[in-house]
Amino acid sequence: xxxxxxxxxxxxxxxxxxxxxxxxxxxxxxxxxxxxPARAILGQQATPERVAAxxxxxGLDRPAxxxxxxxxxxxxxxxxxxxxxxxxxxxxxxxGRVTASALLLVLTAVIxxxxxxxxxxxxxxxxxxxxxxxxxxxxxxxxxxxxFVIGVLLVVLFATSVVRILPSVTIARPGxxxxxxPEQLVLPVLTLALVVVPYVIxxxxxxxxxxxxxxxxxxxxxxxxxxxxxxxxxxxxxxxGPVAQVIALQLAWLAGGVVVVEFLxxxxxxxxxxxxxxxxxxxxVVQAITLIIAAFYVLVNLAxxxxxxxxxxxxxxxxxxxx
Amino acid sequence: MMSPTATxxxxxxxxxGAAGLAAAAFLTGCGGPAAARDAGPPRRGGVLRxxxxxxxxxxxxxxxSPATNPDIARTLSLYExxxxxxxxxTLQPAxxxxxxxxxxxxxxxxxxxxGITFHDGRPVTPDDVVATFARITDPDDPKSGASQFGILDxxxxxxxxxxxxxxxxxxxxxxxxxxxxxCGIVPADFDVSRPVxxxxxxxxxxxxxxxxxxxxxxxxxxxxxxxxxxxxxxxxAEDDARINALLSGQVDAIDQxxxxxxxxxxxxxxxxxxxxxTGSWLPFTMRVDVAPFDDVRVRQALRLIAGRDEMLNQxxxxxxxxxxxxxxxxxxxxxxxxxxxxxxxxxDLLSAAGRPNLALELVTSPIQAGTVEAxxxxxxxxxxxxxxIGLRRVDTSTFFSDQYLQWEFAQSFWNTRNYLPQAxxxxxxxxxxxxxxxxxxxxxxxxxxxxxELDPAVRARLVRQAQQIEFDRGGYLIWGFPDRVDAHQAYxxxxxxxxxxxxxxxxxxxxxxxxx
Numbered sequence: 001x002x003x004x005x006x007x008x009x010x011x012x013x014x015x016x017x018x019x020x021x022x023x024x025x026x027x028x029x030x031x032x033x034x035x036x037p038a039r040a041i042l043g044q045q046a047t048p049e050r051v052a053a054x055x056x057x058x059g060l061d062r063p064a065x066x067x068x069x070x071x072x073x074x075x076x077x078x079x080x081x082x083x084x085x086x087x088x089x090x091x092x093x094x095x096g097r098v099t100a101s102a103l104l105l106v107l108t109a110v111i112x113x114x115x116x117x118x119x120x121x122x123x124x125x126x127x128x129x130x131x132x133x134x135x136x137x138x139x140x141x142x143x144x145x146x147x148f149v150i151g152v153l154l155v156v157l158f159a160t161s162v163v164r165i166l167p168s169v170t171i172a173r174p175g176x177x178x179x180x181x182p183e184q185l186v187l188p189v190l191t192l193a194l195v196v197v198p199y200v201i202x203x204x205x206x207x208x209x210x211x212x213x214x215x216x217x218x219x220x221x222x223x224x225x226x227x228x229x230x231x232x233x234x235x236x237x238x239x240x241g242p243v244a245q246v247i248a249l250q251l252a253w254l255a256g257g258v259v260v261v262e263f264l265x266x267x268x269x270x271x272x273x274x275x276x277x278x279x280x281x282x283x284x285v286v287q288a289i290t291l292i293i294a295a296f297y298v299l300v301n302l303a304x305x306x307x308x309x310x311x312x313x314x315x316x317x318x319x320x321x322x323x
Numbered sequence: 324m325m326s327p328t329a330t331x332x333x334x335x336x337x338x339x340g341a342a343g344l345a346a347a348a349f350l351t352g353c354g355g356p357a358a359a360r361d362a363g364p365p366r367r368g369g370v371l372r373x374x375x376x377x378x379x380x381x382x383x384x385x386x387x388s389p390a391t392n393p394d395i396a397r398t399l400s401l402y403e404x405x406x407x408x409x410x411x412x413t414l415q416p417a418x419x420x421x422x423x424x425x426x427x428x429x430x431x432x433x434x435x436x437x438g439i440t441f442h443d444g445r446p447v448t449p450d451d452v453v454a455t456f457a458r459i460t461d462p463d464d465p466k467s468g469a470s471q472f473g474i475l476d477x478x479x480x481x482x483x484x485x486x487x488x489x490x491x492x493x494x495x496x497x498x499x500x501x502x503x504x505x506c507g508i509v510p511a512d513f514d515v516s517r518p519v520x521x522x523x524x525x526x527x528x529x530x531x532x533x534x535x536x537x538x539x540x541x542x543x544x545x546x547x548x549x550x551x552x553x554x555x556x557x558x559x560a561e562d563d564a565r566i567n568a569l570l571s572g573q574v575d576a577i578d579q580x581x582x583x584x585x586x587x588x589x590x591x592x593x594x595x596x597x598x599x600x601t602g603s604w605l606p607f608t609m610r611v612d613v614a615p616f617d618d619v620r621v622r623q624a625l626r627l628i629a630g631r632d633e634m635l636n637q638x639x640x641x642x643x644x645x646x647x648x649x650x651x652x653x654x655x656x657x658x659x660x661x662x663x664x665x666x667x668x669x670x671d672l673l674s675a676a677g678r679p680n681l682a683l684e685l686v687t688s689p690i691q692a693g694t695v696e697a698x699x700x701x702x703x704x705x706x707x708x709x710x711x712i713g714l715r716r717v718d719t720s721t722f723f724s725d726q727y728l729q730w731e732f733a734q735s736f737w738n739t740r741n742y743l744p745q746a747x748x749x750x751x752x753x754x755x756x757x758x759x760x761x762x763x764x765x766x767x768x769x770x771x772x773x774x775x776e777l778d779p780a781v782r783a784r785l786v787r788q789a790q791q792i793e794f795d796r797g798g799y800l801i802w803g804f805p806d807r808v809d810a811h812q813a814y815x816x817x818x819x820x821x822x823x824x825x826x827x828x829x830x831x832x833x834x835x836x837x838x839x
Contacts, residue, residue, distance in 0.1 A: 039724050050465075051725075085381035086531055093380060152563065160570035168567035171372075171557055171574075174530045266564040268533060275560065276379035276532060281720050285380070 004309065011305045015298045022294040023075070027068045029290075030283040037084060037281035058084050071287065081284035085277070090288045094273060098292065100178045101262070101269030104188055105254050112193040113200065113247055120204025120243075125231065127209055136205070139198035147257055151191040151264045158187065169266040178268065188265045195257065196250040203246040204239065211235040241308035248304030252297040359593040362816025362838050369837040370553040371815065373827065374565040374577040378558040382531040384518045386507035387459050387466035392578065393535070393558050395504060396830040400537050400554060401442075402507025402520030405433050405452070406498055410829065412602065412653045412739055412822040414498060418447060418508045418521055422501060428493040428777055433501070435484040440542045441510055442525035449480040454511035456488075467505040470755040471747065493775040495782060499744050504825075523549040523833030532558055543833070550817065550836035569594065569810055575837060576811035576818065578826030581692060582640045585808050595815075598642065599807040602739030603824035604650045605697060607685070607800040608758040610731045615678055619796050624672040628708045629701060630664040631802045638696045642806040648797065649790050651742035652804055653822060656786040660794050666708040673710070682711040683732055688722035691736035693805060698734065701802075728758055738824030742786050746770050750793065759798025766792045814838045 038054040080090035123135040159168035170184045220230045259271035270289050277285035378393035386402040389395045405419035419433040456478045459466045474490045481487035518526045524537035534557040559565035568574045589596045609616040631645040647662045687698035702712040749756050773785035809827045816836050821829040
């Protein structure tokens, strides 16, 4: 087995272990939520008899370790449990929502990644100029603003006050997928993109600037290569590892940050469902959503690690030699 | 490097939302239609899209267990009780054309309205009414209204269109219970998955936590209503999203504009505010069965500490009416009592009670707009009288957990009710929601007599006497009757102020029309 494969398999094993630990933490955290789920669901109209009946129905009277193993076994076989609030399978509740949130993330990633890379590269090439200052300043301001504020400002600008060309919230007819009205996706995606872009810009600029100062780039220039070739064939490949890391971190953050944006824009994704489930003490839904987000986080980081490994010529070459 | 994920929405949302909307106010002249289209006279047709606060995955179409605002809005659109509270909070006929007590008020007879039909075209029969109340009071699955029908012994068919309610004790105000929105009349074979009622709208679709769509009930008994072809009720968990939806034209009406934002929202030319005075009340609840609240001097001291006008202005932005520790402001017998803030006398009472340096924990939760803010203002006022109140803020699920009705010093929220039905719900030892655990023997005797007293003049005197006792010794500190403020597009008509405490004209969209 070569070094490359060994490194990747080790990362994979660590990822699985992390997910297992996370599942334990998630389960423990839901146990610690104050308040009785049965009472939360019944609201002000809870009576002892109804609470007892619902508790039994939800299996909340079984010991915690038994419930954990039962839940974990269910997850591994695709059964995410039973939603007390909807009185139906969790998978049924979340199916459309996972798709909707995934769409939001994919669109944000597809739009923000190339924009950020392009702007970061431009800032690096134009280092110490007015362009660089402007880009750095703008990304710093955007990085400092919470996503909620960015969202509200975009709504003011495009939906309610300055111009009214975009809808401010997502309203879908029953059974209608969120992409049926693409104009309703613009503001949520734009908000998330504006939150994510600054970090990638700054990392790209820093990493590329460092590359452009490195000896091997100087050597390329001395050989008389055109600046474009120097930039894209020598300097840029060097930035893949660190930039992949920051992109992964930003995408992973999106999985959590999407909660706020979905709330503000009434977007029917897992973020909204998570808030609703916590309020209802619908613990199996909370567990399912949190685990999905954690899995996404772990997978994205795994992908970033693999990208970093593949991009590192030292590992690639030594792997080849040891084969 | 990483932006922090929000762990709490309140402060951030307030700052972000208020800042955004303040910016909106500044920029409002730059956008919007040049002239807003008005509602004009009533007209037939069109769609009304309503943004409703709250709701979620636990939403229901059950007419007898509406728990959230969207549930209530659905219930009031699809179903109707025998009687109904109108905009002025007076009883009016609905499914029944008359409900009358028999001599002695131990039985009441309801006469079903001639010609009234369910959405499926079938006429309402006495069997349907009997089945409805059997469903509400089913001991295996009691519904929201079951607790107020403890005195209901039997419901029997009494004629082609008559139903007789036989009670275990006389009840001169039994008709008031029949008018609760959670007592909608349904067919004997009612199935919640195929919701059928007599309401102005009939069911088309429902997605929990998202929205419902209803269409006109062509056989509706009120002539000319509903005006609309179609009604869409859209859930909004978040205030800003709901307001933004209205301002961007995606909905035609929204309920519950936060009172601090009414001026901003009202500044849009295309928007109309709908302000309703209500009998809703926001109490602090003091458990009289535990120290220090078991001493009436402590309770009265805290009531004297409350600066009600300041709370009205700070918590409700002036949108409301002062309350002085009594509810049921629309009851004909309402005492309209007086009590001014008196910190000096409060301190004297506390000293006399042996508690000159009182320290308390107040449990607060956003169970209704203004509750948390009221707790903050009250704590500040208390400090001036030497009382230290620590706030313990919990989320609504925790508030209504098994600790609900056990909190020693907390808050609550009630909609409009007349005195005797409200006292039966919250101030008697057998009340389902006796938040203050009050067991005053004299008060109980007076209320019990009033509940079964047939002579209106005597009953009136008893109700006033009961109020006086509660004013002097009760565990409720009631500082305000909040107004309800909603908003709608200028082209929406028919929505009028409503005293029940329910939003948007009592969620009675049968009155509404759109000029679109």
